[in-house]
Amino acid sequence: MANFKVNGEDKALDIEPDMPLLWALRDELGMTGTKFGCGIASCGACTVHVNGVAVRSCVTPVSAVEGQEITTIEGLASAAAGTAQPVATFDPANSALTAVQQAWIDHQVPQCGYCQSGMIMAVSSMLAQNPNPSDADIDSSITNVCRCGSYPRIKRAIRSLATA
Amino acid sequence: MKINRRRFLLSSAVVGGGVLIGYSATRPSRHRRANEELAAAGENYVTSFLKIDADNTVTVYVPHAEMGQGVHTSLSMMAADELDANWELVNIEQAPATDLFANGDLVTGFAGELGAPSFLAPLISVSAVKIAELGNLQTTGGSSSVRFTGEHSMRYAGAAAREMLIDCAASRWQVPASECTTALSHVHHNASGRSLTYGELAADAALLEPSKEPTLKTREQYNIMGKAISRNDIPAKVDGTAPYGIDANPEGMLYAAIRLAPVFGTKLVSVDAGDVLSRRGIKRIVELEDSVAVVADSYWRAKMALADVVSVFEDSPNASVSTDSIFAQFDASLASGESDEDRELGDSPAAFESASDVIEASYRVPYLAHAPMEPMNCTVHLHEDGTAEVWTSTQDALGIKSRVASILGVSADKTTFHHSYVGGGFGRRLPFTWNVIDHAALIAKEFNVPVKTVLSREDDMQQDYYRPAVASNFRAAFDASGLVRAWENRFTGPIQTPGAAHIPYAIDNQSIRVVDGETHIPIAAWRSVDHSQQTFFTESFIDEVAHRAGKNPYQFRMDLLKDHPRHQRVLQTAAEAAGYGRNLPEGHALGIAVQESFGSVVAEIAEVSMDSNLRPVVHKVTCAIDCGFAVNPDTAASQIESGIIFGLTAAMYGEIKIEGGAVANNNFPDYEMVRMATSPEIDVHILESDNTLGGFGEPATPPLAAAVTNAIYILTGERVRELPIKNHKFQKPSLAQV
Numbered sequence: 001m002a003n004f005k006v007n008g009e010d011k012a013l014d015i016e017p018d019m020p021l022l023w024a025l026r027d028e029l030g031m032t033g034t035k036f037g038c039g040i041a042s043c044g045a046c047t048v049h050v051n052g053v054a055v056r057s058c059v060t061p062v063s064a065v066e067g068q069e070i071t072t073i074e075g076l077a078s079a080a081a082g083t084a085q086p087v088a089t090f091d092p093a094n095s096a097l098t099a100v101q102q103a104w105i106d107h108q109v110p111q112c113g114y115c116q117s118g119m120i121m122a123v124s125s126m127l128a129q130n131p132n133p134s135d136a137d138i139d140s141s142i143t144n145v146c147r148c149g150s151y152p153r154i155k156r157a158i159r160s161l162a163t164a
Numbered sequence: 165m166k167i168n169r170r171r172f173l174l175s176s177a178v179v180g181g182g183v184l185i186g187y188s189a190t191r192p193s194r195h196r197r198a199n200e201e202l203a204a205a206g207e208n209y210v211t212s213f214l215k216i217d218a219d220n221t222v223t224v225y226v227p228h229a230e231m232g233q234g235v236h237t238s239l240s241m242m243a244a245d246e247l248d249a250n251w252e253l254v255n256i257e258q259a260p261a262t263d264l265f266a267n268g269d270l271v272t273g274f275a276g277e278l279g280a281p282s283f284l285a286p287l288i289s290v291s292a293v294k295i296a297e298l299g300n301l302q303t304t305g306g307s308s309s310v311r312f313t314g315e316h317s318m319r320y321a322g323a324a325a326r327e328m329l330i331d332c333a334a335s336r337w338q339v340p341a342s343e344c345t346t347a348l349s350h351v352h353h354n355a356s357g358r359s360l361t362y363g364e365l366a367a368d369a370a371l372l373e374p375s376k377e378p379t380l381k382t383r384e385q386y387n388i389m390g391k392a393i394s395r396n397d398i399p400a401k402v403d404g405t406a407p408y409g410i411d412a413n414p415e416g417m418l419y420a421a422i423r424l425a426p427v428f429g430t431k432l433v434s435v436d437a438g439d440v441l442s443r444r445g446i447k448r449i450v451e452l453e454d455s456v457a458v459v460a461d462s463y464w465r466a467k468m469a470l471a472d473v474v475s476v477f478e479d480s481p482n483a484s485v486s487t488d489s490i491f492a493q494f495d496a497s498l499a500s501g502e503s504d505e506d507r508e509l510g511d512s513p514a515a516f517e518s519a520s521d522v523i524e525a526s527y528r529v530p531y532l533a534h535a536p537m538e539p540m541n542c543t544v545h546l547h548e549d550g551t552a553e554v555w556t557s558t559q560d561a562l563g564i565k566s567r568v569a570s571i572l573g574v575s576a577d578k579t580t581f582h583h584s585y586v587g588g589g590f591g592r593r594l595p596f597t598w599n600v601i602d603h604a605a606l607i608a609k610e611f612n613v614p615v616k617t618v619l620s621r622e623d624d625m626q627q628d629y630y631r632p633a634v635a636s637n638f639r640a641a642f643d644a645s646g647l648v649r650a651w652e653n654r655f656t657g658p659i660q661t662p663g664a665a666h667i668p669y670a671i672d673n674q675s676i677r678v679v680d681g682e683t684h685i686p687i688a689a690w691r692s693v694d695h696s697q698q699t700f701f702t703e704s705f706i707d708e709v710a711h712r713a714g715k716n717p718y719q720f721r722m723d724l725l726k727d728h729p730r731h732q733r734v735l736q737t738a739a740e741a742a743g744y745g746r747n748l749p750e751g752h753a754l755g756i757a758v759q760e761s762f763g764s765v766v767a768e769i770a771e772v773s774m775d776s777n778l779r780p781v782v783h784k785v786t787c788a789i790d791c792g793f794a795v796n797p798d799t800a801a802s803q804i805e806s807g808i809i810f811g812l813t814a815a816m817y818g819e820i821k822i823e824g825g826a827v828a829n830n831n832f833p834d835y836e837m838v839r840m841a842t843s844p845e846i847d848v849h850i851l852e853s854d855n856t857l858g859g860f861g862e863p864a865t866p867p868l869a870a871a872v873t874n875a876i877y878i879l880t881g882e883r884v885r886e887l888p889i890k891n892h893k894f895q896k897p898s899l900a901q902v
């Protein structure tokens with residue numbers, strides 16, 4: 001039995017301990033917001049938070065998250081509302097989205113959108129640890145692939161959050 | 165047949181019929197069929213693309229796939245603007261995969277421009293599909309959606325609907341139609357102060373036939389087009405709710421992992437599945453002609469089991485083919501002297517004979533994969549009652565529907581296509597690149613539950629339809645006064661995009677010819693098609709010619725572009741914006757390139773330096789595009805940024821390696837991409853002109869590679885003639901004499 005919390009809910013799954021968290025989320029729990037891109041920790045499409053920290057779920061066996069708190073893109077806004085906001089000026093009362101998600105809309109970041117769940121999870125985790133990242137910080141901590149090339153807009157969106 | 169509203173929105177309407185081209189050229193007209201076949205009580209299709217409800221909401225049905233190019237929003241803007249709709253009251257929906265919404269205008273658009281839809285041309289010749297049949301596709305490609313469907317269908321639909329609404333109001337008020345005006349989803353009769361909403365008129369308007377020649381607005385009359393409007397697909401893409409094909413999750417679904425013949429074109433000989441069938445969740449091993457699949461109750465279980473299935477594929481004479489042997493074959497083909505005309509101008513042999521100086525160079529580029537972010541996938545459910553359902557991300561819903569139906573042996577009328585967003589296309593999800601679709605249908609045929617077939621990243625890398633590898637040999641001749649008199653180019657085909665190797669430069673004698681470049685590697689359209697390779701070649705070699713002539717590469721181009729004012733305008737704009745000629749930071753240089761493709765003319769200037777490891781760093785790309793008119797300028801800018809980064813990935817890293825007749829690359833670590841740290845600053849300048857609308861999705865990709873390598877030449881004196889740049893071993897940096 002694998003036991004962990006996803007977006008605040010207890011989950012108990014009768015699955016192999018070496019099944020990657022990505023497939024437990026997508027195929028066992030039907031939570032498809034977390035994406036499969038490469039399966040080898042190279043692209044970041046599958047990024048989720050484990051206890052608030054970004055993790056690539058395609059190479060994280062469920063045995064490694066036993067008893068842990070998982071947050072996925074579907075639960076990001078409610079998780080942020082219950083804890084410290086990554087960006088102090090954002091008012092969750094007026095939005096079902098986090099500041100990062102809202103910035104993604106304001107800057108029209110997504111194109112095909114397939115990488116963006118992972119991007120938003122990675123950026124949210126970075127901003128929680130480093131609310132005012134330099135360009136070099138952004139370059140070194142956001143290593144996800146966006147085949148559509150939304151990087152310039154991602155940078156703009158992050159900067160708007162950092163200076164807010 | 166009547167389909168209720170709920171079912172229409174949830175799945176797709178299913179109607180039969182033949183090829184329909186143009187919304188108004190059909191009998192019975194599309195809008196009448198839409199009203200008869202699709203509309204529920206109280207709903208009115210005023211044209212086949214527009215529905216107006218009694219509460220005055222307008223729904224625009226967009227017949228193209230949303231891949232992030234913003235087409236749902238842009239096409240709706242075009243229809244809504246001509247309709248004089250209130251944008252706040254406009255809903256946007258994906259048109260169902262039926263021939264009511266087939267884009268014959270795409271076909272006629274391309275036919276008018278090039279004689280055939282160029283991105284389909286190589287495939288048409290191999291598959292013997294006739295142009296007429298293409299009217300039955302719902303294809304999204306060739307930067308065509310706004311240019312053809314938008315210009316020829318959506319705007320006409322909006323304008324015709326507006327005239328129909330005016331006619332109804334005029335007859336209700338017993339006033340001349342010419343006294344009525346429209347604004348914000350209302351018809352007004354100013355003389356009497358009366359107004360009606362479109363919703364109040366829609367039921368009557370739906371009984372009229374749309375005019376074949378409605379009056380379109382002029383640009384000054386646009387209220388919605390030309391504004392930066394937020395895309396309607398974005399909110400669902402930030403909270404994980406946007407559905408992609410790979411997210412299909414129908415009740416009782418199984419999953420297939422598949423191994424296709426590594427050497428293209430070979431057949432499966434034998435399979436040893438060991439104990440795999442006894443493992444948890446494994447349902448069946450499916451052997452197909454060219455592949456073996458494991459079907460299980462989870463993708464991960466299927467994939468793990470497949471790794472332990474031993475399969476043998478037949479031998480093939482192609483099993484010795486490698487990247488090196490392919491380029492050797494190309495060189496032999498180029499040396500053979502056998503070639504076909506692409507373009508001949510003047511008398512180039514004579515010009516070479518009397519030349520005072522001749523410059524020669526050979527260029528080549530490797531195969532490239534599309535590698536869209538969403539791995540290839542397709543879910544198929546063959547029901548016991550002979551109906552079928554399909555879920556996949558595609559650039560061609562209608563084509564996929566018929567394809568799957570024919571493999572399943574059911575009628576397309578009984579097949580439902582479920583639309584989703586597309587997690588990247590770039591040509592991989594166009595018609596005729598059908599491997600996953602065919603396999604998914606063949607596998608699902610053996611089950612009566614839905615089966616989702618997914619290609620892993622490795623599978624997709626090795627089983628794509630690639631951008632062709634090309635070799636291109638050039639010569640140019642100068643006369644005694646140093647003027648360039650002749651341009652000769654021999655390149656390996658096939659030509660997928662006629663005209664991509666042509667140059668806009670005023671050189672009197674030109675001989676551009678194609679030689680055989682056929683291999684067993686499957687090829688297809690790849691973002692911007694032939695323009696991506698050919699522009700690297702031509703814009704590099706013209707730069708070589710400029711340097712040999714002792715001219716500044718910018719001024720040299722401007723002088724030879726005297727008959728191409730659009731090219732001159734974008735070059736000049738980009739040069740001014742990039743500060744061409746200014747004092748650059750120490751160790752930086754600017755490289756330039758320009759190309760016209762898909763109706764737009766694009767100039768790019770790359771600012772590059774070499775780092776301490778002698779690797780090039782692209783700091784900034786300045787881009788100027790003449791696109792005629794940008795329907796949604798912010799979406800256009802994001803497509804241009806995207807095209808530049810796509811081109812930069814190809815230029816810096818892109819290389820599919822062939823070994824043993826198969827693709828040797830596996831995953832992103834050996835098919836590297838530009839990421840945040842290597843993504844340059846991008847400055848986009850959109851220039852409008854009187855020209856017809858140009859595309860945005862593709863035209864920014866072609867000039868990028870040459871812009872970068874032209875800058876590298878200035879920095880190092882070394883000419884990169886083979887991509888990717890990462891393979892070039894640079895010597896010590898030294899500023900070349902320009």
Ligand code: FES
Pocket residue numbers: 035036037038039040041042043044045046047056057058059
């Ligand atoms: S799918 Fe996990 S990093 Fe790519």
Ligand code: FES
Pocket residue numbers: 110111112113114115116145146147148149150232537587588
């Ligand atoms: S938006 Fe398409 S991959 Fe990032």
